[in-house]
Amino acid sequence: MSHPTPNPDDRSDDTEVSNVVAFPIPTTEQPDEVEESGALVELDHGDEVEVLDGEIVGDDEGPRPTLPAELAGPARRELLPIIPAWLADRDQFEATVRWAWTYCHHTARYHAVRVPLYTLKLTAASPRGLGRAVMAWQRWAFDTESRALRQSTIDAADPSAYLALSRQRDDHVRTRLRVSAVTAFLSALGLGVVWLMYPEAMQTVLLWTVVVSIVAFGLLGRREDKPIVRAAVLGQQASKLTPDVVVRAFVGAGLCKEDNPVTFAQPIQREGRGWLAVVDLPYGKHAAQAVGKRESLASGLNVNPITVFIDADPVSARRVRLWVSDVDVFAQKPVTSPLAGMDEFDFWQPIPFGLDARDRKVMLPLIWSSLLVGAIPRMGKTFSARIPTAAAALDPYVELFVFNGKGDGAWRAFEKVAVAYGAGVRDQVMELLVTTLRRMVADMNDRFERMAKLPVDVCPEAKLTPAMARNKRLNMPLTVLSIDEVQRYLEHPEYGAEVLALLTDLVKVGPAAGYMLILATQKPDGKVIPDSLRGQIGSRFAMKVMTWQASDTILGAGSYQAGMDASKLSRAHKGVGILLGSDDSELAEQGGQIVRTHLLSSADVEVMCDRGRALRSALGLLKGMAAGETPTVETTGSVLDDVASALTAVAGNAAGAHTEVVLARLAEMRPEFYDGWTGSTLAGALKAYGVEPTQVWGTTPEGEKKNRQGYKRDAVIAAQSARIDRGE
Known part of the structure; x- marks a missing residue:
């Protein structure tokens, strides 16, 4: 059977020419005819086939033509709910009735007065x-x-x-x-x-x-510019979303044409405090294009962009869910976090973080992930970062470490439960932070070595489990490190590079060993927080920033093109930001969503830390500074000085030594700090001083003479002299 070649002149602008002849797209009348049992369907080449329940039937042998998706049987059809959602759900029904009453009551009063x-x-x-x-x-x-x-x-x-x-x-x-x-x-x-x-x-x-x-x-006789009767509009609260308005908006946004408009997967209905329209874009258009046209759609709907929310529907790549709120949902009074009323919290469970535009709870899972919070000052960054930190305080099996780069009292309550707590960037705090990070990296590597030796039924998937984390004998508790204004520590002239290297090492592989980081900054700059660190953080929360580049820095490259831009958020919306999961967590599957965080006041945090302290005391798990212990802080020089000493010890007058030789000597000098360090950790710590690894001729641990990556003694000595000249 020969198939005619389609004529390119007969196609529309949106149709691609292919060398494979497809079935013609049916008209709106065809599906009704095809659904009838035994209906005859004429194909584009003139043949007729009999269709029964969406399948081609016949006695002839050999390959049969395949019906297009539009003519397929019930297996290809989406089952719509028998009872509409607004009628089946009590909350939706009440919301719909409230809107109808508001609309009718206001309209009647409005026109009666006039x-x-x-x-x-x-x-x-x-x-x-x-x-x-x-x-x-x-x-x-x-x-x-x-x-x-x-x-x-x-x-x-x-x-x-x-x-x-x-x-x-x-x-x-x-x-x-x-x-x-x-x-x-x-x-x-x-x-x-x-x-x-x-x-x-x-x-x-x-x-x-x-x-x-x-x-x-x-x-x-009325004039067009002076109508007799005006619409009884109560802001947006009584404005009904109609199909004509939705189509107008999508046409204006360039997502469809008047002769090929969007279609509606279900009738427009009330949902919460707004209107929901489930829309199918024309073939060839996809949901990501609609998400990026949010402001254009708001213009077509004649509403404020802050009230328009659009996201992809998993049913189809071209289906989107358009929700238009009655009011500015983010200007409402903040809701107190449910954590404030809890006696205890299991950190293995997702953390109640806030509410989305439709007042649905947003849960933040931090197991196997870390969190980066970024915003300009006074937008609620500290309040947002305190939510997961307070959740960790309520879990007595979590070891909590808190550092506040600003140095104010916003985090002081966590001294009651924190193994280590530091505020500001004084030398003592920097040394405590560096000491803490070194020990964490060493413990992380030790945990992996010990987990590798455990039976599979104890440690499945080579990851920490709740049972392992709560087993005192294994000594592998969940460990949460929360750092506010992290940029102040990363910019420190002496320890900044080492802090960056240690944080990067923890973020890369630490979650599997039970290490989670919460980092907050008011300087989302790619130079201050480079991609080597930022790119490894699994969850991001971007509140108001000044530029889309800063938004991309927090949320990740490409987020602006995907329609996520924190610079478009309003200054009036405190605690509101875009939450995005960039790893393989459930949060990442939901895509970027605008969230209004819960409120945890300083008084709430104080009470929660008191509860956390009482829980730890009862279980004998109060440790470190919270238990009154004085932290052991290493104050004798920096990594640069230690490397210089190590090179002097192992290389003598030689040009330098291999990286593994330097690391072995550092571990001998101070095992509590350098055990578990890798070549990348050391390279990151020395980078700030201008010392880069290079090819060095030397003796390997096996006694062979080889050229390998290492450090030259002269370069390290020169970096020491330059640091002294700068007065550091």
Whole structure:
């Protein structure tokens, strides 16, 4: 059977030419015919096939043609709910009834108050309307619309056509004048009869005649720029979202055309405090394009962009869910976090973080992930970062470490439960932070070594489990490190590079060993927080920033093109940001969503830390500074000084030593700090001093002479001298 080649000229602009001949897209009438059992369907090459339940049937052998998806049977069809969601769900039903009452009540009151004004407007416009009515009757009665046609026959010097048109016009005029005269006579006769037979009702009839005349002539005489009746709009609260408005918005946004509009997967309905429209884009368009057109859609809907929310529907790549709120949902009073009322919390469970635009709870899972929070000052960054930190405080099996780069009292309550706590960037705090990070990296590597030796039933998937984390004998508790204003530590001239290297090492592989980081910054700069660290953080929360580049820095490259731009958030919306999961967590599956975080006041945090301290004390799990212990802090020099000492010890007068040799010597010098360090950790710590690894001729641990990556002694000594000259 030969198939004709499709003609490219017959296709629309949105259709691609292919060398494979497809079935024609059916018209809207075809599916109803195909659904009938045994219906005959004619294909584009002229053959007819019998369709039964969406399948081609027949006795012939050999390959059968395949029906397109549009003609497929029930297996390809989406099952719609039998009872609409707004009717099946009690909350949705109540929301719908409330909206209907608000709309009807407001509309009735609005127009009732303005009846006198409408009367004056109609009366003032009625003379103009009467004049327009007279002129319209004159044009109709004397057939003035045919004047141009008769003139054209005169210009063409066609007397026969002119005479025919003139006779036709005369017939029309006579007939229409007679109709007008009869109508006027009958109307006058009717009024006369009423006056003679029902004289007492004449006054009422005349009154209604005047009223109807004023209304009719007033409406006819109204001006386009001065409507008699305006819509009874109560902000957006009573504005109904209609299909015409939705189609207009998508056409205006360039997501469809007037001759190929969007279609509706279900009727527009109320959902929460807004309207929900589930829309299918034209074939070839996808949901990501619609998400990126949020502001254009808001313009087409004639609403504020902050009230428009659009996201992809997993049913189809071209299906989107458009939700338009009645009010600015993010300007509402913040909701107190449910954590404030909890006696205890299991950190293995997702953390209640806030509410989305539809007032649905947003849960933040931090197991196997870390969190980066970024915003300009006074947008609620510290409050947001304290939520997961407070959740960790309520879990007695979590070891908590807190550092506040700003140095204020916003985090002071966590001293009651934190193994280590530091505020500011004084030398003692920097040394405590570096000491803490070194020990964490060493412990992380030790955990992996020990987990590798455990049976599979104890440590499945080579990850920490709740049972392992709560087993005191294994000593592998969940460990949460929360650092506010982390940029102040990363910019430190002496320890900044080492802090960056250690944090990067923890973020890369630490979650599997039970290490979770919460980092907050008001300086989302790619230089301050490079991608080596930022790119490894699984969850991001971006509140108001100044530029889309800063938004991309927090949320990740490409988020702006995907329609996520924290610079578009309003300064008035404290604690509101875009939450995005960039790893393989459940949060990542949901995509970027605007979230209004829960509120945890300083008083709430104080009470929660008291509960956390009591829980730890009861279980004998209070440790470190919270238990009154004085932290052991290493104050003898920096990594640069240690590397210089190590090179002197292992290389002597030689040019340098291999990286593994330097690491082995560092571990001997201070095992509590350098155990578990890798070449990348050391390279990151020395980078700030201008010392880079290079090829070095030296002796390997096996006693062989080889060229390998290492460090030259002269470069390290020169970096030490430069640091002294700078007064560091």
